[in-house]
Amino acid sequence: MAQTDADITIIGGGIVGLSVALGLLLAGRRVHVLDGADSDARASQGNFGLVWGQGKGWNFAPYASWTADALAAWPEFARKLSDLSGIDVALDQSGGYEFFTDMDEMDEFADMLAQQQRHLGTRFSHELLTGDELRSQMPGIGRDVVGASFSQRDGHVNPLRVLRALRRAVAAAGGRVSMGAQVDRIAPAHGGGFDLALKDGRSMGAERVVLCAGLGAASLAADLGFITQIRPQRGELLITEKLADRLPFLSSTIRQVDEGGVQIGGTKADAGMDDSETLDVMAGLARHAVTVFPALANVRVVRAWGALRVMSPDGYPVYARSSRHPGACLVTCHSGVTLASLHASVLADWIDETAAAPDLEAFDENRFALSSVA
Numbered sequence: 001m002a003q004t005d006a007d008i009t010i011i012g013g014g015i016v017g018l019s020v021a022l023g024l025l026l027a028g029r030r031v032h033v034l035d036g037a038d039s040d041a042r043a044s045q046g047n048f049g050l051v052w053g054q055g056k057g058w059n060f061a062p063y064a065s066w067t068a069d070a071l072a073a074w075p076e077f078a079r080k081l082s083d084l085s086g087i088d089v090a091l092d093q094s095g096g097y098e099f100f101t102d103m104d105e106m107d108e109f110a111d112m113l114a115q116q117q118r119h120l121g122t123r124f125s126h127e128l129l130t131g132d133e134l135r136s137q138m139p140g141i142g143r144d145v146v147g148a149s150f151s152q153r154d155g156h157v158n159p160l161r162v163l164r165a166l167r168r169a170v171a172a173a174g175g176r177v178s179m180g181a182q183v184d185r186i187a188p189a190h191g192g193g194f195d196l197a198l199k200d201g202r203s204m205g206a207e208r209v210v211l212c213a214g215l216g217a218a219s220l221a222a223d224l225g226f227i228t229q230i231r232p233q234r235g236e237l238l239i240t241e242k243l244a245d246r247l248p249f250l251s252s253t254i255r256q257v258d259e260g261g262v263q264i265g266g267t268k269a270d271a272g273m274d275d276s277e278t279l280d281v282m283a284g285l286a287r288h289a290v291t292v293f294p295a296l297a298n299v300r301v302v303r304a305w306g307a308l309r310v311m312s313p314d315g316y317p318v319y320a321r322s323s324r325h326p327g328a329c330l331v332t333c334h335s336g337v338t339l340a341s342l343h344a345s346v347l348a349d350w351i352d353e354t355a356a357a358p359d360l361e362a363f364d365e366n367r368f369a370l371s372s373v374a
């Protein structure tokens with residue numbers, strides 16, 4: 001069996017696994033990332049690129065706080081990525097809108113934001129605007145928009161460039177990434193550590209493992225004694241031709257990427273592992289975009305795709321240590337772009353159990369055990 005010289009083996013080389021790897025490398029650990037097959041579902045290659053706080057954790061204060069920390073940590077993270085990889089990930093944190101065409105929905109969201117504000121105090125800020133206020137600030141906003149919330153702290157990045165930058169940064173920091181290294185089974189080894197059996201027949205020893213395999217984590221998580229059941233949730237997106245003019249806003253459903261195209265998204269569907277795009281959803285996305293900003297009616301859509309979110313049972317991140325197999329951690333989340341700044345920094349302290357580790361008890365998977373008993 002091949003012995004790895006790494007202190008920590010990370011299973012999964014998406015945005016979560018690579019961010020975690022980078023944090024550990026910068027903390028002085030030797031890290032080997034095993035990434036799976038090209039045919040795997042990969043949320044990191046199909047997402048919307050928001051670095052977003054509005055609404056996050058309104059009913060779960062630890063998540064509100066963790067997200068606020070992540071937003072604050074992004075500028076330094078983007079700088080670090082650029083220094084290590086030479087890639088500018090196009091971070092823009094100049095504020096974002098949630099647009100509404102239904103007053104009841106806006107009132108409901110306003111209540112959620114008020115609750116989030118109570119959790120975060122001065123670490124969060126938002127304002128509510130009527131449709132007329134919006135139109136006086138941004139003349140192109142559609143007449144059916146009844147209002148919007150705005151938070152100065154929200155932003156976005158180019159997510160594919162984040163992924164590329166992470167790959168290069170991990171290599172620059174001395175990490176090793178093996179592509180096409182799909183882990184089939186994992187078991188505790190006699191005398192400590194773990195034995196990993198790869199799909200292609202290879203086997204490998206690992207001292208410690210961090211499971212970051214997105215939707216591919218399910219059976220490996222069970223091998224390691226974790227109880228978290230990860231499920232897919234499909235999102236569909238459109239992208240338009242590149243526009244010479246800049247859109248006057250960033251929103252959670254409409255954003256202009258740094259290269260000029262307008263991305264439209266935000267749908268949610270339970271469709272199992274089917275990540276195909278559907279005509280009715282695409283039509284709904286286009287309608288929404290034109291309602292919010294009618295000038296988009298004249299713009300051509302050039303591409304559409306579906307991608308699967310990686311969801312825990314309650315939608316919040318899971319940071320868990322295996323009680324049955326010490327040395328194994330599970331890290332999984334939705335909003336892996338937003339949280340990458342923390343995964344690549346302070347999460348290393350949690351994995352290493354240093355004195356500086358953030359308190360992530362609220363994100364342990366024991367919350368699922370408790371809720372199934374209740």
Ligand SMILES: Cc1cc2nc3c(=O)[nH]c(=O)nc-3n(C[C@H](O)[C@H](O)[C@H](O)COP(=O)(O)OP(=O)(O)OC[C@H]3O[C@@H](n4cnc5c(N)ncnc54)[C@H](O)[C@@H]3O)c2cc1C
Pocket residue numbers: 011012013014015016017034035036037038040041042043044045046047048049050051052181182183184212213214215216217220234235236237265306307308309310332333334335336337338339
């Ligand atoms: C439509 C959509 C929009 C989104 N928008 C946003 C957004 O705006 N902002 C935001 O913060 N987040 C967003 N997300 C969420 C974000 O994309 C995910 O949280 C993040 O990409 C998850 O990364 P991951 O590394 O856990 O999973 P993945 O990207 O799925 O990566 C998992 C990796 O593990 C590998 N793997 C799987 N099984 C194995 C195995 N057995 N052995 C070895 N490797 C394995 C796979 O090959 C893959 O590379 C969005 C997601 C979707 C789908």
